[in-house]
Amino acid sequence: MLDRMSRISKKQPSVCTPDPLADVEVYHKLAVLGQVLSSCFGPHGRLKQIHNSVGGHILTTSTSAVLLKALTLSHPLLKLLAASVLNHVSRFSDCGLFAAILSCALVDQARGLSVESSIVSGVYRRLLGQCSNYLNQEDCGCKVPVDFGSSRSLLALARGVITSKPTCMLMHREAQHISKQVLQAFLQTIPLNTLGSVTLGKMVVVPVEGRPVGDTTVLPGLLVDMPEMLHLTDVEHLGQGPLRLALFKVSLAGDLSKSGEGTLEVDWEACLEAAILEQLLRLGEQMVQDGVHVFACQRVVHPVLQQYLKKHGIIVVERLGIALMEPLIRVTGAQAVATFQIPIPVQSYGQVAGLGVRRFGSRDMLHMLPAGNQDCCTLVLCHRNETALNELKVACQRADHILRLTLKEPWALLGAGCTETHLGAYIKHQSRIDVSEAVSELGCSHADYLLAADAFFRSLDSTARALEHDGQGCLVDLTYGHRWVVPGGTIPITWGAEVGSCGCGLMHPRGNLDWVPLSTEYLPFSPTPPDTGAYPLVLDSFPAKLNALQVAVETANLILELKYIIEDVN
Incomplete structure (x- = not known):
C-alpha cells in the first residue's frame, strides 16, 4: 500500500543550484576528490581500496580508469568531471589521473581569483594553445624523439606506464622483465610486410594467478x-x-x-x-x-x-x-x-x-x-595474487597502447613531472611577453590576464608536486625548468648537495644551477633545452599527455562556466 501511495504522490519540483562553485559544500567535495586522486598519482602513490559499506568485493587500484568508474560520486559536478575524463582520456592510455588532478587544480586556482570565470576560461584556452604549439615544435625543450632503431626509448615508455601503478606490486627486476615482455609482444604485432596500408596485429593477455612474475612470457599465436x-x-x-x-x-x-x-x-x-x-x-x-x-x-x-x-x-x-x-x-x-x-x-x-x-x-x-x-601473440601474464594481477593486466594493455600511439607520432615527453614543470616555466615567461596581444584579444585587463595565467602555471606545478607523497620537497631549476626532489626540511644552502638527478633523469646538478621550491614566486625565465648528450630515464607518451592536457583544460572550463545545476529529485 505504501509503495502504491509513493507512486501516486505529487512530483517534487527540480532543485536548481545557481553558481555551484560558490557553494562551500560543493567546493569542498571537489577539493576532496582532487586530494583522493592526487594521493594515488605516480609510482609512489597510495593505493585505494573501494568497497560497499555493507560488505562484498573490495577493489584495490591506483589506475584512473578503474578508480573513477568504481567511485560513487553523488554530486552532478563531480560526475561531470569523472565522465569527461573517462570519455576522452580512455582512448589515449591511462593519463586520466593527470587530467583529473589538473582539472581540479585549475578550478581550485580560478576560484580564489577576483576574475570573471569567462575571462579565466578564455585565458586557459589561449595558454592551452600556446602549450600545444610549443609541444609540437621540434625544438621543444621537454620533448625527445623516439628511435625505433633502438629499444631504449620504447622500453622506457613501456616501463614508465607499468611502474606508475604501485598496485602492480613489482620489484625493480620484475618491472624490467614485464616491460621487456610487453615490448617484445608489441614488436611481434608489427606486420613484416609494410607495403601499402599497415594494420597492426593483436596482443592477447592471458592472466595466470599464483605464478611468479618471472614466468611471464610471450608466445606466438x-x-x-x-x-x-x-x-x-x-x-x-x-x-x-x-x-x-x-x-x-x-x-x-x-x-x-x-x-x-x-x-x-x-x-x-x-x-x-x-x-x-x-x-x-x-x-x-x-x-x-x-x-x-x-x-x-x-x-x-x-x-x-x-x-x-x-x-x-x-x-x-x-x-x-x-x-x-x-x-x-x-x-x-x-x-x-x-x-x-x-x-x-x-x-x-x-x-x-x-x-x-x-x-x-x-x-x-x-x-x-x-x-x-604472424602478427598476433599471447602475453602469458603471471603474478602472485589476483589484485596485483588485475592491475598489471590493465597496465600492460595501456603500455601496449602507448607503443602503438608512438608509431604514429614518434615522440616522447620527459616523465616524472619534468614536462609539467618545464611547461609551467614556459607559460609564465610567455604570458609576460605577449600580454598586450592577449589582453587585446580577450578584452580583459592586464591584471586579470596575469592573474589567470599565474593560476594556469601554478596548476601545472601543483600537478608535478602531486607525485611526491613522503614529505619530500620539490624544486625547479631556473635554467632548464626541470623538477628536482630533495629531502623534506632541507635548507636552501644545501640543495646542491642533496639533489641527485632531475625527475626524468636527464639532468644532473651542476655548479651554475639555481633552484627554488616548486610553486613559489620566481622571476620569469625562458627554459633552455638541455644539450647534455644524455637520454631521459623516464618518459611519458607524447600523444597521450597532450590529449590529457587538452581534456583537463576543457573540463575545468566546463566546470568554471557552469551557472546552474538542475537536479530531478523524484
Whole structure:
C-alpha cells in the first residue's frame, strides 16, 4: 500500500543550484576528490581500496580508469568531471589521473581569483594553445624523439606506464622483465610486410594467478582455455599441421532466436527443437566431409553436435568470446560464419600451423600456432595474487597502447613531472611577453590576464608536486625548468648537495644551477633545452599527455562556466 501511495504522490519540483562553485559544500567535495586522486598519482602513490559499506568485493587500484568508474560520486559536478575524463582520456592510455588532478587544480586556482570565470576560461584556452604549439615544435625543450632503431626509448615508455601503478606490486627486476615482455609482444604485432596500408596485429593477455612474475612470457599465436572434453591424446592424434579450422560467431546451442541468417524450413508435424538439431547435425556432417580439424565458436555449441564432432576426431572450442574473434581471424585467415542453416563455403575455412597444450600452474591452455599472419601473440601474464594481477593486466594493455600511439607520432615527453614543470616555466615567461596581444584579444585587463595565467602555471606545478607523497620537497631549476626532489626540511644552502638527478633523469646538478621550491614566486625565465648528450630515464607518451592536457583544460572550463545545476529529485 505504501509503495502504491509513493507512486501516486505529487512530483517534487527540480532543485536548481545557481553558481555551484560558490557553494562551500560543493567546493569542498571537489577539493576532496582532487586530494583522493592526487594521493594515488605516480609510482609512489597510495593505493585505494573501494568497497560497499555493507560488505562484498573490495577493489584495490591506483589506475584512473578503474578508480573513477568504481567511485560513487553523488554530486552532478563531480560526475561531470569523472565522465569527461573517462570519455576522452580512455582512448589515449591511462593519463586520466593527470587530467583529473589538473582539472581540479585549475578550478581550485580560478576560484580564489577576483576574475570573471569567462575571462579565466578564455585565458586557459589561449595558454592551452600556446602549450600545444610549443609541444609540437621540434625544438621543444621537454620533448625527445623516439628511435625505433633502438629499444631504449620504447622500453622506457613501456616501463614508465607499468611502474606508475604501485598496485602492480613489482620489484625493480620484475618491472624490467614485464616491460621487456610487453615490448617484445608489441614488436611481434608489427606486420613484416609494410607495403601499402599497415594494420597492426593483436596482443592477447592471458592472466595466470599464483605464478611468479618471472614466468611471464610471450608466445606466438593464441592461447585459449582447454575445452573440458578435450584430452592431450586428442590433440596429439591430429598430428602435424596445417590443420583446417572453421569459425562461427553465431550461437550453435539450438536456440532459434540466435540462429543467425538464413531460413529454417520445418515440417508442421515436426518438433521445432528436433528440426534445429537435425540442421546442426547436417552442419557437423559437412565439417567431417570437408576435413575440418578444429571447430571454433564464439558462443555455445550444442552438446549433441559436440559429441558428434568429437566422435569424428574434430576438436571443439566454444565460448571464445568476442574479444578473441579478431585475433583468431588474423591468426587463421578464417571468415567468421554467421549461420548454420546453409552450406558453409570452402573459402570460409582457415588454418592453424599446429596445436599444442601448455600448462601454467593448474591451468591447461590450448595453443594455436599461426599458419598465416604472424602478427598476433599471447602475453602469458603471471603474478602472485589476483589484485596485483588485475592491475598489471590493465597496465600492460595501456603500455601496449602507448607503443602503438608512438608509431604514429614518434615522440616522447620527459616523465616524472619534468614536462609539467618545464611547461609551467614556459607559460609564465610567455604570458609576460605577449600580454598586450592577449589582453587585446580577450578584452580583459592586464591584471586579470596575469592573474589567470599565474593560476594556469601554478596548476601545472601543483600537478608535478602531486607525485611526491613522503614529505619530500620539490624544486625547479631556473635554467632548464626541470623538477628536482630533495629531502623534506632541507635548507636552501644545501640543495646542491642533496639533489641527485632531475625527475626524468636527464639532468644532473651542476655548479651554475639555481633552484627554488616548486610553486613559489620566481622571476620569469625562458627554459633552455638541455644539450647534455644524455637520454631521459623516464618518459611519458607524447600523444597521450597532450590529449590529457587538452581534456583537463576543457573540463575545468566546463566546470568554471557552469551557472546552474538542475537536479530531478523524484
